[in-house]
């Protein structure tokens with residue numbers, strides 16, 4: 001994925017820290033790309049992964065400051081990923097997303113220890129708001 | 138022997154080697170020729186004026202009254218009678234009766250010819266008897282009958298055999314022109330009245346001597362060919378459903394049978410029977426149409442089940458568009474707008490919008506959700522019906538079906554159309570999988586059995602390629618398909634139907650194929666009449 005590093009003239013309304021890496025995991029390719037683009041437009045570095053397994057392989061687990069993941073994915077799903085992170089004592093804040101509406105699923109997401117659960121489609125401000133919160137912890 | 142010229146016209150009858158008797162409608166003898174004297178032993182002067190059947194004690198299994206009423210109806214009767222002679226001997230008489238009528242069609246008298254068969258060898262007698270039976274049947278049946286001269290065709294086939302042809306089927310496949318030549322060499326000896334009527338002919342005379350080629354439309358040629366093969370393989374008869382052409386240019390659906398009666402072999406003639414079934418075929422076609430419409434209606438209504446997963450599918454590209462749009466706005470809001478970035482984002486938005494439009498195009502026209510209507514029914518019966526629906530597909534794909542249905546299964550409580558749709562979907566998938574993989578042996582097994590006190594299980598096994606392990610968990614996702622023109626919604630519909638009924642559906646691999654199974658709840662026992670009332 002082409003990553004353009006924003007540097008030089010720093011605008012005051014831009015939170016520049018492009019050393020802050022945010023990992024996006026979604027098996028829907030275009031949505032994953034869109035989210036990476038959105039996060040970058042806010043001045044963070046972002047990288048996208050098509051599955052939880054791909055994310056784990058990438059070695060970003062140690063560097064990411066926040067993980068934004070879809071719940072419903074082939075292979076390891078978002079809830080299972082969160083559980084795995086907990087087991088490995090990785091305390092990176094996790095923002096979960098889903099397009100599903102089943103109450104039981106939403107409950108389980110809330111109980112998983114994720115920072116928050118966003119229901120797709122959500123406004124960009126909501127995502128950025130939560131990312132800001134994640135980075136503040 | 139030379140005789141003097143006869144004085145009365147009747148005297149000619151004395152030259153005839155058969156008994157000729159004329160009787161009035163009252164049964165009294167009016168004419169009695171020399172041969173009658175010889176056979177029955179009564180002199181003319183003693184016979185004239187006496188009631189014929191009383192004098193000769195005529196006997197027939199159908200009773201004399203029975204055959205006289207047949208005669209009154211048809212005008213002719215042929216058969217075999219037992220009679221007594223003047224000196225009390227019993228004789229068997231082969232006889233033919235004709236009712237003569239006046240110009241107004243009123244019966245006048247009955248002419249009888251007879252031959253003494255008493256001393257004919259039994260076997261020949263039997264043959265003659267059959268001939269009578271056959272002749273009466275031939276005319277009287279409501280089916281179209283043909284006696285055809287097949288001797289030329291027999292010779293053509295013998296020539297082939299002498300030339301070394303052993304497999305006529307293969308030969309005909311390679312030389313289709315032989316079929317038309319054989320038709321042109323098959324001639325009509327005789328037909329019955331029904332044939333004249335069915336084939337729009339002027340009369341029997343028009344058909345006699347014709348060859349049969351005009352009656353066979355091209356599309357039915359293979360039936361004639363198969364009949365040839367049956368003859369070649371010495372099978373006693375052949376039967377098939379086909380279309381034949383009439384003389385007035387119609388094509389009618391018929392059952393066609395041909396047999397090679399042993400007593401006709403020497404003469405090289407064959408018997409063909411044709412039964413008009415066009416009405417039945419029309420009714421069947423109407424049923425097929427209704428079935429297709431029902432299946433379509435069922436499919437459409439089940440799509441309602443899909444609304445949730447469709448919403449999910451459409452949501453994804455919409456969310457991507459919104460997200461890209463927001464990112465684009467952010468880039469544009471910079472003091473130095475990054476046009477390159479925005480162009481890239483806009484490109485993605487267009488692609489996502491197309492994707493959403495594609496999904497919507499796929500579901501366009503689908504009907505609104507229909508509430509399931511659970512009733513009590515037999516799962517086995519439902520499966521048998523579904524398999525009947527798929528008869529054509531099964532035959533087209535050459536799939537052998539085995540039903541292993543548990544007897545005494547408790548009734549199922551479910552929406553009939555929906556469950557049927559599940560069974561049909563699974564079976565169609567199995568047939569497509571076996572077809573796609575070119576499986577040489579195509580077997581579909583459907584099994585039912587109880588699974589627990591209030592649960593029914595249905596398993597459907599195929600001998601196809603099975604399912605790659607990494608597909609197993611995605612199979613039931615909507616729009617997952619490995620087929621070029623697949624919609625990928627069949628299994629997701631199945632799952633939503635089964636789950637809505639409180640059951641489960643699973644896919645697994647067997648050593649030689651795939652196995653899909655589902656469970657459904659059993660209804661109350663059949664004794665519960667209140668529940669059965671719909």
Ligand SMILES: Nc1ncnc2c1ncn2[C@@H]1O[C@H](COP(=O)(O)OP(=O)(O)O)[C@@H](O)[C@H]1O
Pocket residue numbers: 566567568570599601602603604612617618619620622623624625626627628629651
């Ligand atoms: N009996 C089977 N054997 C092997 N693969 C199957 C079988 N049934 C379904 N599948 C797989 O599941 C996919 C999804 O099936 P379905 O939901 O009916 O959609 P579609 O019929 O459009 O392919 C198929 O494309 C095929 O890959």
Ligand SMILES: [Mg+2]
Pocket residue numbers: 562565566625626627628
């Ligand atoms: Mg299908």
